[in-house]
Amino acid sequence: MLFDGYDMVIYGSLLPHLMNDWQLSAQQAGFLGSASLIGMMIGAVTLTIAADKFGRKRIVLFCTTLFSLAVLSNCFADNPTNFFICRLFTGIGLGGAIPTMVTIIKEMAPSDYRNRLINFMLAMYGVGAILSGLAGLFLIPVLGWQAVFILGGLSILLLPLLYKTFPESVRYLVQKNLQHEVIQALKKLNPNHQHQEGMLYINEGIGSEQKTSLLNLFNHGRAFQTILIWLCFAMIMLMVYGVNTWLPKLMNIAGYSLGASITFLVVLNIGNIFGTMLFGALADKWGVKSTLILGLLICACAIAALGLHPPMLLLHTLLLIAGGVMFGSLSVAHALAADFYPTSIRSTGIGFAAAMGRFGAIGGPLLGGLILSMQLPFELNFIVFAIPGVIGALVIGLFNIKMKAIE
Template sequence: MKQIDVHQLIDEARFNRFHWMLLFWCALVIIFDGYDLVIYGVVLPKLMTEWALTPLQAGALGSYALFGMMFGAMFFGPLSDKIGRKKVIAACVTLFSAFTFLNGFVTDMTEFGICRFMAGLGIGGVMPNVVALMTEYSPKKIRSLLVTIMFSGYSVGGMLSAGLGIWLIPAYGWSAVFFVAIIPLLLLPLILYFLPESPAFLLHSKNYVQMEKVLHQLKPGFHPAQDAEYHYATGKTADQAPLIALFRNNRLLTTLMFWIAFFMCLLMVYALGSWLPKLMNKAGYPLGSSLMFLMVLNIGAIFGAIGGGWLADQFHPRRILTIFFIIAAGSISLLGIKSNTLMLNMLVALAGATTIGTQILLYAYVAQYYPLSIRSTGIGWASGIGRSGAILGPILGGTLLSMNLPLEFNFYAFAIPGAIACIAISLAGRQTQTLSS
């Protein structure tokens, strides 16, 4: 009986049409995931005026989606390790698409907050699952690059949100940007048709016909013998719950450092994403120009993510992440210093590259660190714990703005987490894991 190592076959596969399709559909999900998330920063200046919100109220309102993301990541991440990626991705897309669309019909803060929380459950839940799926099917030599390219869809979604906001809000009001979010729900049948299921779940459920079909797409010349037996090393042991396994076998320090790095990085990302247009508006730039800074932030993120992914495949991801966090702290600190428009845009792009871009690279690093049996759990809990930093980001920005501090002090406060994250990530992954999970 011939043993077929599925993991090795995937690792050594040549990049082909199958990978292109997987990359396209995963990236499309993340594009709308990013669109639905960044949308609050786009409508915030208009909402504050229309609903007479204080900075503290606005900061709290922005955190509802982030609370949802925290619970979504921590619940849907482990769930997919048990029931498969596709079912969970379908549920999450339905949640964030439907409730973001409904957000366009709300009339008060309470309704707005409920819709944002429910959408946040889907936004947070889909991230660890598409990252895990992309990781599981990517060739080893370009794994970090493919994951970061896919996750750059988040920044494309942010740019789309800001770009449509510049056009739609003056003409149709802030509600219009929420109506665009129905598109992924309409595309869901196609998404489910083209996305493959996790290889481990296919083997666990004894769906060998589908497994052979996927492997043939991965390697067109693949023709297994009739008595072939599939093997996929998950590192799983029967006596360990996935969450407990995150701390065993020399993973305790690294898991904690991942959580700290996620917390600090997401604090920077969402503080900037929620308040950058408003801070620039306060500094004297009109609304259209201040929204352009949000677009530049996300353009920078794309270059940072893809460049960081390529560098991570050449060097160790930890080394690249450490350098990026140092640059993030420096560039954000300089945003508060008066400079010409060109320099300001360069600093904003650099901040985007090393905050949003670094966050994307963090997902890729975490996905590669944990064994398959606890991969979504590891990503989901790192992301979920990190969401408390994302929740704090808009609140911190609102608190600082209400204190009427000089502009530069707001950016200094946003930069401090970058220094802390740099220390945390430099300590991660230094202990050698044992073979069991």
């Protein structure tokens, strides 16, 4: 997750340099920024279905390999086309990894701490985002923009550690009736576990949903709830990727130096870390629906207020709040999807929610390029990015959290 946050946010730091080096228009820069997001949508659809069929661990290892090699390849991109292709494959790897990791935590974590553990893992996105801002400040001026991708590609070094320590979901093993692997996993988790000869481990109630199927996202009364989850993801991701991509450029236009504008991105993602962990605890205490609605409304207000040219102290406070509630809401949305779908389609459910959300994520950089080309009054730029927060809150207000997906 740390390398995901680093790689997804680094484009905001690179954007002014790429626009200058390659003479990109605002619309071209927005399209280039959407490359990794298009890839994430592809990866979330294809690789998460594979995770429900072939295992969570295998897909995480494959995805880590893919996005690490793609990030390193970006060092050699000498034109927008090559850059786009590298970013596309980076996104495919990340798009498959994140929902699969959420699935594993959902299926392995104690229920009383599940949401906060999911959010703690997702909070590492903010740590990576901060590192990307620091890399933009200190590496690019000295070594050029290519250097930041060498740092991002170090994720390839994680593979031996992941292979040795990353667990396979016990629920997945039971659902696939891999009894020997279940026994090994339980003994690894609890060395005192005693297995009686002839004992079988079963997951009660999976019944007709033993087979992974996209249609199961809409069966058993799930259709309306699934659509609401997709809309919620799309609105949140539009804000997340739109603001992260265009914040430095918009603040630069407002009169702040480029260095200060990138610093604002760092402050935004400091809020991300603390907000994401806080929202996990709130979701365990208040429930995911109430936490999500509150977060989205606060997020809309904070983003809109950024366009009012507040004093520097208030500006930094608003950035901390906006980053905290924006990313905290996205993390809780993942927890909501993980809680809603049963084991047999959980990776598919979370993956497709993330994939549909990528339409919003792709729209974020494109929307920023559009409103920048329209030369709107400065404050309207942030109001446009705030509107999806209000829409997302209304969507979740319609979600029936009491309706449990059939396990």
